[in-house]
């Protein structure tokens with residue numbers, strides 16, 4: 082009898098080994114918090130916020146394990162092991178949420194703008210990371226797959242009346258100005274490289290005592306051997322999972338992620354000149370007919386002004402098509418899977434239509450803000466849009482969709498080659514087309530007060546510095562910062578050529594120093610607009626911009 086069982090187990094192991102070869106088996110998992118939230122949703126907007134925070138978007142399958150998903154139990158074990166100095170006996174002492182927080186990935190107690198009629202979500206991972214368990218009966222495989230979702234990049238700590246960050250309360254839709262997906266990925270790579278299979282498995286079992294025998298076997302005999310082969314090969318060549326940097330802090334490299342997905346990065350090549358897009362607030366995005374600051378996704382009616390009355394179902398569908406397409410680079414799905422999830426993206430659009438940024442929590446001087454409103458209308462509205470007259474929560478009532486040659490750092494538009502444009506258009510089935518661009522698009526400024534650092538590449542730490550071009554610092558600290566409500570942006574003081582956090586501020590995530598002399602990080606441009614303004618004008622305009 083034992084012999085038979087032994088033979089059966091051996092057979093199962095061989096089957097598992099064969100099953101997870103590329104294309105051999107296609108298993109998918111669901112995200113439990115998404116299903117739980119959907120059960121309480123009463124409207125498309127409710128479903129949309131759930132999809133934004135917890136949706137799986139078809140990205141929890143064995144096919145995404147080939148791209149950007151991770152075997153969750155192994156990768157958490159690897160991270161914990163790294164923090165426990167390689168001792169698997171100590172992994173249970175590690176605070177995993179704190180480990181993720183270092184990379185700007187939140188584990189909040191509360192989502193401040195979650196619908197009041199729905200229960201606060203019960204997460205099964207840090208916010209912005211999703212996981213689900215995929216299993217098949219024959220071959221008997223099981224694997225918990227992890228991936229990242231919109232909320233990883235598009236959620237932010239809230240701020241109190243003095244600009245101090247509160248990581249326990251998070252706002253969905255604000256840009257995460259502290260996220261560092263690159264250092265997260267590098268940490269994972271180093272942990273897999275530096276620990277052997279037996280130690281990793283021991284740590285995974287210690288960290289996840291509920292892990293099934295089936296998953297233990299799958300990890301040991303199907304996942305780890307392939308992961309080991311990949312890590313060994315990469316360690317000997319580029320010493321990284323990916324041939325490009327996927328982010329800095331608060332800014333991500335969507336273009337190289339997409340080029341990688343479309344097989345446009347030649348095998349063996351390492352991309353050294355990458356550009357990074359600073360994360361914006363997602364307020365008022367339905368009024369755009371050209372997307373991204375580079376303006377690379379062009380609607381059929383691009384560059385015409387739009388008002389809220391122009392937002393019809395065509396306009397909603399077009400944004401939904403593009404949002405679904407964003408999951409190709411962001412979550413590692415195929416274009417076909419992305420297209421299947423357009424209805425889910427349409428729910429997100431319904432939510433975005435109701436979305437409002439966190440109101441400015443500090444004190445506003447109404448006299449200065451009134452003067453600032455007039456200055457905004459005279460000097461800024463032609464490109465950034467007209468807001469209603471409110472001095473409480475002004476809303477955008479017309480958006481010009483201004484796009485043109487513009488003197489900020491040019492690298493971002495130069496890296497969008499005709500070859501990239503062609504490959505995107507070949508894979509994108511939508512009236513929205515990718516286009517080669519020669520300028521920048523002026524973005525809506527809604528939610529601006531919390532989205533420092535500024536400009537498309539996140540190269541200017543405060544609005545005050547934006548308004549005083551000759552005083553923009555060469556280097557500055559960012560990540561886990563507090564906000565300065567006088568200058569509006571990253572709180573700091575000048576130390577030589579570097580803007581550093583004030584003494585006494587303990588960053589909630591690991592900061593970096595941005596150097597504006599690096600490729601694509603130039604802080605020049607957008608100066609002429611401020612030249613006619615006096616110091617009093619600038620102070621008034623700054624006061625008004627807090628309200629947007």
Ligand code: HEC
Nearest residue numbers: 230231234333358359360366372373374375404407411429
């Ligand atoms: C890896 C980080 C990341 C993830 C994940 C991500 N985004 Fe974004 N998103 C960005 C960045 C960066 C920008 C700004 C790019 C720019 O303006 O050039 C952006 C821009 C946007 C915009 C504004 C487009 C515009 O031009 O106004 C929308 C809407 C959006 N994202 C929705 C989503 C949704 C929905 C998801 C999930 C399905 C998602 N994003 C996932 C990084 C991310």
Ligand code: HEC
Nearest residue numbers: 361374460461464487489521522523524535536537610611
């Ligand atoms: C001629 C058009 C034009 C005018 C006028 C203009 N801007 Fe801009 N603005 C742009 C463009 C284009 C960008 C994007 C440039 C980039 O990111 O490289 C931009 C970016 C910005 C940003 C950075 C946004 C972010 O999310 O990081 C701020 C802040 C801003 N402008 C404020 C203003 C203010 C305040 C005024 C009025 C004094 C103004 N702009 C006038 C075109 C304009």
